């Protein structure tokens with residue numbers, strides 16, 4: 001007998017589980033996966049959605065592991081699954097908790113320092129921030145969270161994305177001289193931290209930072225007359241400066257929607273999202289990718305793996321976070337949701 005296709009298995013399981021299950025999908029997922037999502041969003045939208053889910057007991061997360069962990073932290077009574085636990089994030093992995101605790105022995109002595117972590121971080125890093133009076137932020141609310149942090153303390157320890165941290169701090173008006181980088185392999189001397197109001201962890205996203213460049217922006221301007229360029233704030237600060245605007249996934253969508261008819265827009269973010277935007281808004285604007293950059297970890301989620309996950313819903317797919325980590329990480333996430 002012929003085997004059922006992943007498509008049929010997914011549809012059958014969705015029907016069988018009905019309102020007991022919700023599939024969440026991040027914008028960077030490929031079309032062949034995102035079509036099965038009940039709700040699509042960026043990190044902030046998905047975190048808010050998780051907090052609102054009432055009826056469903058099962059959450060299947062089509063995204064990367066830290067996102068599924070965030071769902072566990074926000075809804076510990078739910079069963080959260082991911083189709084591939086190896087879908088990680090090199091940016092999140094850049095901040096190992098032991099390295100961060102070693103850094104905190106020095107940074108924590110500098111006065112009232114508020115630790116802020118980008119949501120693209122491990123559950124342990126979120127718990128560290130929660131325990132120490134800090135919060136989580138996303139690329140969509142980083143400015144608001146940074147302002148909040150400066151209302152609580154004199155300095156901010158920003159993890160793990162140095163580019164999001166610097167781009168946001170610059171928007172707040174802080175000069176680069178008041179920012180320092182903490183590289184765990186080559187930590188700065190305490191003297192170098194004296195004037196630092198923001199201490200940035202030495203991490204970056206390989207999908208945005210090294211591939212989206214000033215030269216790429218200049219080339220887009222050369223090839224496309226009157227093009228508007230918008231990049232994600234995980235891009236490096238000089239690229240952001242060379243662009244017309246920067247913003248989170250949701251802010252990029254708003255930017256596109258606000259353009260006059262016929263505008264050409266070059267977008268610097270993950271390619272699945274750029275392609276989808278281009279298809280959705282082709283009648284209004286002409287969207288081109290700044291560069292074709294795909295997230296290899298997001299691509300680990302496939303219809304085949306989603307079908308297996310939905311068929312089995314076993315420990316192989318279940319995402320768990322230790323109880324003590326949940327409690328502290330939740331503090332940091334809930335602070336963000338309140339800001």
Ligand code: SF4
Nearest residue numbers: 089090091205207295
């Ligand atoms: S796009 Fe970058 S930050 Fe997002 S999951 Fe992939 S590697 Fe991590």
